Amino acid sequence: MNIHEEKEFSENYDIAIWKNLFQYLKPYKNNFKILAMFMIILAGIDVAIPIFTKYAIDVFVGKGTTQGFPLFVALYMLAISMLSGTVYLFIKEAGKIEAGITYTLRGKGFRRLQELSFSYFDKQAVGWLMARMTSDCDRIGGIIAWGLVDFLWGSTMMVGIATVMFVINAKLALITLSVVPALVVISLLFQRKILRVSRKVRKINSKITGAFNEGITGAKTTKTLVREEENLSEFKELTEEMRGKSVRSAVISSVFMPIVISIGSVGMALALNFGGSMVVVEAIEFGTLVLFLNYAVMFYEPVREMARIFSELQVAQASAERLLSMIDTPSDINDGDEVVKKYGDSVHAKKENWEPIHGDIEFKDVTFYYKSDEMILENFNLNIKAGQTIALVGETGSGKSTIVNLACRFYEPVSGQVLIDGVDYRERSQLWLHSNIGYVLQTPHLFSGTIKDNIIYGNLEASELDVIRAAKLVNAHDFIMKFEKGYDTEVGEGGAKLSTGEKQLISFARAIIANPKLFILDEATSSVDTETELLVQEAITKVLSGRTSFIIAHRLSTIRSADRILVIEKGKIIEDGDHKTLMKQKGHYYNLYTNQFIDEKEMEVINKK
């Protein structure tokens, strides 16, 4: 199982989902009305055109005259141009609805993603979210707009044809349409089958995508373990199942349509039989018979489209369910009404009311967990003075990242408080705190754009001079100037055109340009070349001075120079003090340090040229 597999939530139509979705369609209410009007006009013209044939047969052929023929031609041409015009307009209108719904849903989704807390992103893979934002949005917009087109056109046409038939000759109409009940029953029967099997096909299809993903990303390991044949035979089971289900799905559809047209032909035969006799006894005109024969064919045309709409609606429902489950996820972390009133929200800030940050941080009886039986922090206490550098040391899963995320209010305590400058940070806005944080990740993340764009990201009001100053401060200026375009160099998607070390330096510049009071450094373990390594080390020292900082540290040099080192194990601080104190205790830190010291020295000797 992996992210490429799509889960489909519900089995049947679910009104609640559509009701929920409906609110996002409201802005397009008028477009829907206009579209409905066009579709009705269009179906009306479609119904009218065979009447021209009837007229031609009855009036001109029947009476053997061409009197009034020019008017007939003119009217026919008028009908054609109206039809063509309506086609143009309805496609444009449906396009507006499709593009509009997709646009609205995406916008809503994106805004929600900007509000959701980190705990959501910890649980949802990026690939899953991407699929919601791209294909699901597209699908909902497309199916609603064009499904509506087909549905309105089809149903108006069927109703229109039936009406005209009844007006012209109720008896013959009744005879011709007597097969409709059979059609309805058959359609409903097949509809259920088609829906069920097409859902199965989609499910296997996403499994196959998942299998390809695993097969490709795991190919190297597969080679060393000689798993090729087992993998392929597992895969073959999937593709065989896919083949079986797909053929079944195609066969069901292939049975359905012939039955529909056969039923239609019975209607036609009835019209021919009874209509023919009526012509003979001159109860109806020749043209009427021809008209009924034409209508008998036309009446069943929309059935195919209607059948398709229903299975697509189910696809749209599954998409909507997944997308809306994302949009309707409440954020774990919200600013209270009072707070928003005073300080603004994360989009519209009221910076004039923001208090300056000094930098004291206190954890007071903080408890944090995702699931209550898997405690991450329990009654955790920690007091940090402004300007201190805190190094967090501990194994993966010990809780050190959680502490940092809590301090930044990326998570909030389940119970207890985090105080900044003595005030519970929930009494301030999130943006207030976040605007004062400088953050450098282990794997630096850059955005597409130029180097300058990326540095300015840290402070949108910064001038060009500020950018250069920040870059110089973190030793990034020199390598930037080596590029032909200097600060205007494109970094590529995710910064792909730069080396890891260069990306790190730029992310330092980005963090420092806002002159933050708090600084978070998730130190990289990845080895960069010695020269860059030295530059990075220097940058770290400069950046940390005078700021309250948390470091998830891996390098001894960084750890050693911290004001306080916290050794974390299973959510508890087991050692706390500066380097000298902890070394004297000869506890965990001592062991860790001595082991790693030798390790680092060895690496140094080995890699020294």
Added chain:
Amino acid sequence: MKRLKVILDYMKGNVVKYISANIATIVAVLASLMVPLVIRSTIDSVIGLSPLEGGNFVNQLFIKLGGKETLLDKLWIPGLLVVGLTVSRGYFLYLKGRWASEASETIAKRLRNRLYGHLQELSYDYHVSAETGDLIQRCTSDVDRIRTFLGSQMVEIGSSLSMVIFTSIIMISLNVKLGLIALAIVPVIFIYSYYFFNKIQKTFKVVEEAEGAMSTTIQENLTGVRVVRAFGRQSYEIDKFDEKNLAMKESVLKLLRLFAQYWSTSDILCLSQSMLVLCIGTVWTVKGYITLGTLVAFTSYIGMLLWPVRQLGRILTDMSKAFVAIDRTQEILSVSSEMETSGDNFDKIQGEIEFNNVTFGYDKERDILKNLSFKIHPGETIAILGPTGAGKSTLVHLMARLYDVEQGEIKIDGKNIKVFDKKHLREHVGLILQEPFLYAKTIKNNIKIAKVDADDTNIEDAAKTAVIHDKILEFHEGYETLVGERGVSLSGGQKQRMAIARRVITEAPILIFDDSLSAVDTETDAAIRRRLNNKSKDLTTIIISHRVSTLSEADRIMVLEDGHITQLGNHETLVKNEGLYKRIWTIQSAYNEAEIV
């Protein structure tokens, strides 16, 4: 032409079904074309006054059925004929649907299997530089496109063409002049739609680019969510996204405007054609040039003719898309499989490894390994030490024949490794990669992945050897815990231990640790090695490491620097000689406790 060959290659074994599907389509088309003829004869000669004569076989049939008098009383007979024709049309449509889908789904299945199997057998090198996303795209969307093309569009081409041809023939045989008039606009519509669908490709590209730009923005926002939040840049991100989202919307609207133009224009063309036929036909009927039944038949046929003509334009452009998809999958399949160079020797491998003057580089300009010669005895433990980029990983990758040497030779048990079957070789040369990949299965299935018939005792044994057993039991579901994206996430060290467990279980005579204990702490490292030693005395072990404790306990230590072996010997010898090993060894003593603190 080349593509046609590829398509034929794909269709192998299903050609008969394909041809049958196409024949079924043609039969269905013919049946549907008969219906207007029946109606025509009924109107003209049964209800109307024209005599039932002429070469028309429907008329012949009507005469045989008893002629006008009988039929006029039994109008249900022509009716039944209509139903019969439609039912048989339906039956053949069903056959077409069934056969076409069976053929195309089988082809798709085989193509998927081939791609999957082939990808697994592409060289190690290929996968080092492969772009996963692009490959998945080719294996899924492109295969799907090919499948749709083969399953429906190719048959549609058959049915559209036969529809056009047969309708033309019937119309011309009914009345040459009116037939020609009815066909007048056909080429125009065909050329117009072909031209349009070609032209629209450009706009499609604009939409694709807008979509790409928007996806990138979302993707970067999501992967960089921490950066966005830490800098409080939500509103900036929303503005950036809105711009891309709007551009996407505009481009879609532009595309749909073009479609609106196309459909409305082609509607005018088609309906004008119908009108022309109706008007001229009416006048001619009035003047007695043609019968009423012919007029009615013509109005039916013209409707049948126009739709497939419009479809043809679309199908042709879809065809060009399918060709691109075929090319893209062929690109994967045409890369040669590494199994082509596999040997066929399946002799049992003991574990003696010998390098004779081996020189190797990934590209011609730079050699990574330079003229290496050495021999490792069965049961020996060799530790390899060297700076980053010295060629350590390359060396061990060569032993498992993940790459081939061209200069010099590598022998196992005295035989050049090229004579061995590659898979057989790798089963015995147990390489453990530094960054292992775990399959999206349970822990248990991951451990037994290379030994499918392993029982629970084997599995627990292997887990204990890799010192991961206790950790596994800590999980709620123990060995049944799912790993991977939807399961628990393991730390780097735990993953490495899983990789060791799944390798150990195969009892390969040679075990190679490609720095695959790097994320494991020193004590666990030692424990794993101790357990391995206790397990088997005959095991040949090669360990890449920089840990002195690991290195010093090996039988021999190989120091690799810049592609050369600079030192090779046991601990006692090496500490006495100047060199990298001694320098490292002295660190232990050089930095005494006081200095570290």
